[in-house]
Amino acid sequence: MSLEAEIAKLRTHLGNLAGLRRVYDDPPESMSEFPCGIAFALRGNYEFNAAGGRSLHTLIAEIHLARQVLPQAVDAAKVWPDLLYQELKGADDMHVVWPFSYQAAALQYGANASEVHYGIRFEVQVKVNET
DSSP: OOHHHHHHHHHHHHHTSTTOSEEOSSOOSSOOSSSEEEEEEEEEEEEEETTEEEEEEEEEEEEEEOOSSHHHHHHHHTTHHHHHHHHHHTOSSSEEEEEEEEEEEEEEESGGGOEEEEEEEEEEEEEEEEO
16 A cells, blocks of 8 residues: 555545544645544655565545634534544544543644644554565
């Protein structure tokens, strides 16, 4: 499996979360539908030996909420870690390396980080065995 395929799987799982208005296929220039999700690669490594290969990828999933009313955005963000945990623990299409971490924060986005949304940023590590 490729890195691209793993990102697509994570996007699919984000799309399964009730309440998201949109999950972007690729990070957009600007966001206008909230709450929304994006997924992309952060870092990874590849191994190869006589038995085959394996790769470990750390993927980022972010859920962005509108920040016009900060207390409401902070309150709305509380549900997403539990929802993604429930979704990924049942995932049989990807090998999640547990635990995964999350951080609630102001997420800067767009050209020159011109947009600031409140949201949750997840770091999900996945393992892919090559044969």
